[in-house]
Amino acid sequence: MTTDIATIHVEPTPDELAEGRRLRRRKRLTNLAIDAFLIVVSLLMLLPLVFLVANAFKTPAEMLAWPPTIIPRDPTLENFSAVLGETPLLRWIGNSLAFAILSTLAIVATSAIAGYIFGKFRFGTLNVIFALFLATAIVPFEVYMIPLYFQAKSLGILNSVWGLLLGYLVMSFGIFLIRQNVIHSIPDELLEAARIDGAGEFWIFLHIVLPLLRGALGALAVLAFFQAWTAFAWPMIVATTRTSYTIEVGLALFQTGFTVDLGRLSAASATVLIPSILLFVILRRNFVQGVASTGLKE
Amino acid sequence: MASVEIQNVRKAYGDFETIKGVSVDVPDGAFVVLVGPSGCGKSTLLRMIAGLEEITDGTIRIGGRVINDVEPKHRDIAMVFQNYALYPHMTIAENMGFSLRLAKKPKEEIASRVTDAARILGLTDYLQRYPKQLSGGQRQRVAMGRAIVRNPKVFLFDEPLSNLDAKLRVQMRAELKDIHARIRTTTVYVTHDQIEAMTMADRIVVMRDGVVEQVGAPLDLYDKPVNTFVASFIGSPSMNFLAARVAEDRKSVATENGIRLPLGIEAPAAPGTAVTYGIRPEHLAIASVGEGVPMTVTNIEPTGSETFVQGTVDGQKISAQLRERLFIRTGEVLNLALAPTNSHVFDAATGMRLG
Numbered sequence: 001m002t003t004d005i006a007t008i009h010v011e012p013t014p015d016e017l018a019e020g021r022r023l024r025r026r027k028r029l030t031n032l033a034i035d036a037f038l039i040v041v042s043l044l045m046l047l048p049l050v051f052l053v054a055n056a057f058k059t060p061a062e063m064l065a066w067p068p069t070i071i072p073r074d075p076t077l078e079n080f081s082a083v084l085g086e087t088p089l090l091r092w093i094g095n096s097l098a099f100a101i102l103s104t105l106a107i108v109a110t111s112a113i114a115g116y117i118f119g120k121f122r123f124g125t126l127n128v129i130f131a132l133f134l135a136t137a138i139v140p141f142e143v144y145m146i147p148l149y150f151q152a153k154s155l156g157i158l159n160s161v162w163g164l165l166l167g168y169l170v171m172s173f174g175i176f177l178i179r180q181n182v183i184h185s186i187p188d189e190l191l192e193a194a195r196i197d198g199a200g201e202f203w204i205f206l207h208i209v210l211p212l213l214r215g216a217l218g219a220l221a222v223l224a225f226f227q228a229w230t231a232f233a234w235p236m237i238v239a240t241t242r243t244s245y246t247i248e249v250g251l252a253l254f255q256t257g258f259t260v261d262l263g264r265l266s267a268a269s270a271t272v273l274i275p276s277i278l279l280f281v282i283l284r285r286n287f288v289q290g291v292a293s294t295g296l297k298e
Numbered sequence: 299m300a301s302v303e304i305q306n307v308r309k310a311y312g313d314f315e316t317i318k319g320v321s322v323d324v325p326d327g328a329f330v331v332l333v334g335p336s337g338c339g340k341s342t343l344l345r346m347i348a349g350l351e352e353i354t355d356g357t358i359r360i361g362g363r364v365i366n367d368v369e370p371k372h373r374d375i376a377m378v379f380q381n382y383a384l385y386p387h388m389t390i391a392e393n394m395g396f397s398l399r400l401a402k403k404p405k406e407e408i409a410s411r412v413t414d415a416a417r418i419l420g421l422t423d424y425l426q427r428y429p430k431q432l433s434g435g436q437r438q439r440v441a442m443g444r445a446i447v448r449n450p451k452v453f454l455f456d457e458p459l460s461n462l463d464a465k466l467r468v469q470m471r472a473e474l475k476d477i478h479a480r481i482r483t484t485t486v487y488v489t490h491d492q493i494e495a496m497t498m499a500d501r502i503v504v505m506r507d508g509v510v511e512q513v514g515a516p517l518d519l520y521d522k523p524v525n526t527f528v529a530s531f532i533g534s535p536s537m538n539f540l541a542a543r544v545a546e547d548r549k550s551v552a553t554e555n556g557i558r559l560p561l562g563i564e565a566p567a568a569p570g571t572a573v574t575y576g577i578r579p580e581h582l583a584i585a586s587v588g589e590g591v592p593m594t595v596t597n598i599e600p601t602g603s604e605t606f607v608q609g610t611v612d613g614q615k616i617s618a619q620l621r622e623r624l625f626i627r628t629g630e631v632l633n634l635a636l637a638p639t640n641s642h643v644f645d646a647a648t649g650m651r652l653g
Contacts, residue, residue, distance in 0.1 A: 189379040193444075196350075196373075197400060
């Protein structure tokens with residue numbers, strides 16, 4: 001009974017070794033298959049985008065040629081110069097940027113404050129107000145678009161960024177998202193400890209709550225930005241002069257009832273992609289974290 | 299430093315009263331432990347001292363000043379929470395200096411006070427880390443450090459050791475006691491663990507259902523519990539209770555089938571009165587053959603240093619904590635000697651102590 005357990009060593013049989021090799025090979029093959037599948041799917045998803053950018057550099061003749069080319073045979077900047085020269089494209093991008101950024105700031109601010117209060121302050125009436133907030137989410141924008149238009153008109157803010165913002169200052173989903181995050185990730189004791197330590201309510205919000213909500217607010221910012229950036233119906237009715245269009249409305253002008261100017265539309269669309277991609281790249285980490293931590297998908 | 303006087307304090311949520319008129323005096327520099335089963339109102343009472351819960355009725359004074367309507371930050375108290383409540387986005391040094399920064403103290407003073415506290419708590423090497431990089435015990439120390447740097451009039455602890463494992467809890471218990479011995483700040487400490495209460499307190503307040511059952515020094519509560527609740531709550535394993543009636547000579551009580559249980563004093567009740575006889579497991583010993591009270595053994599638990607034996611006397615459950623190593627099987631009968639001077643008699647109906 002004095003055998004040292006650590007010294008016992010049993011050589012694996014050839015059969016066992018072969019079995020191990022087989023299992024390892026199968027695992028490697030499975031992984032390879034998954035990789036191949038994902039690559040194919042992502043290529044398919046990228047393809048329309050690649051064609052869009054490619055088309056922007058093609059001549060009208062090449063665009064209609066079959067089979068379509070991915071790299072233009074005879075690249076031209078004609079489309080870009082036409083778009084930039086004949087339409088106030090940069091102005092439209094500027095309008096869209098101003099609209100999206102201001103809307104994002106407003107939504108992040110209102111959601112942070114309202115979400116924190118709904119999440120941490122318990123009065124009976126607050127629940128009723130929160131239910132009302134959520135209820136607004138099920139009313140389609142198109143329903144109150146027209147009354148809102150008259151509101152904007154009587155305020156004299158048609159054809160301006162302020163008019164665009166009118167319907168994009170508060171996002172009920174944003175309030176909900178932040179409220180869930182507050183309940184989930186900020187324990188009451190943290191706020192109580194700060195209160196005992198001598199912090200005021202506003203100070204607590206600014207220095208304790210906001211830093212802890214960074215991930216969720218980042219995700220919300222991306223959502224809010226794209227919501228405004230891709231808005232169409234509201235800008236379409238509020239902005240009626242050529243210089244006050246947003247880029248979405250402007251792009252739509254390349255298509256009339258009878259013709260579609262594909263080259264210019266592609267060039268304009270390619271230009272417009274740049275800011276969206278940039279923003280996503282910058283905020284990508286926040287976005288993934290924030291959405292993953294709430295378990296919500298958009 | 300200051301005393302804390304709680305007078306006739308009540309707390310009600312609507313019609314539901316959770317604290318039903320509690321009065322407790324915490325002398326300057328004392329370490330008072332509020333203990334009781336969960337839901338007894340001990341945490342609520344602590345939160346009322348801190349100002350995190352409103353006081354429905356009664357008064358609380360800190361250092362002679364009524365603080366009922368004073369904001370938490372103006373009460374000059376520090377509180378340590380069960381889940382530590384460290385700010386996750388601040389370093390340990392920032393966490394500890396947080397209250398001083400809010401009080402707009404000069405930077406050098408904050409740094410020196412944080413360093414001092416860190417030295418007392420053995421946290422000097424961790425000042426630049428974040429809470430999530432620390433272990434549970436270290437986080438608990440940081441929470442304490444945050445309280446110490448403020449040099450408050452009163453420390454409030456809300457089950458600070460409950461999240462730690464058993465070994466660390468014993469160690470932190472000793473550390474806390476040591477820190478209190480050094481800085482002697484008035485302390486109110488809430489726990490559901492009677493061992494923590496016994497080992498740390500100058501004075502224990504036992505609570506149940508929103509009322510104070512008994513206040514006293516740990517050993518006073520242990521030796522002279524006022525009722526069966528305190529008797530069973532304080533001490534582990536808990537006291538044995540046997541239903542009995544006072545015997546004719548009043549020097550003992552007898553169970554239903556006439557088994558005599560000795561008393562240290564003359565029973566302060568008429569012969570035949572129904573009582574609850576109490577005796578702690580460690581006050582039972584093995585009696586000589588033919589003497590003592592016969593126990594039918596149902597379970598034996600040897601721990602090495604002691605042997606815990608559970609069984610029945612006249613059909614009623616009883617457990618004994620014995621020094622000896624026993625070679626006995628379940629189902630056998632063991633004769634127990636009951637130490638008369640360590641016995642307790644309670645009224646069978648009210649559970650209150652007799653004599």
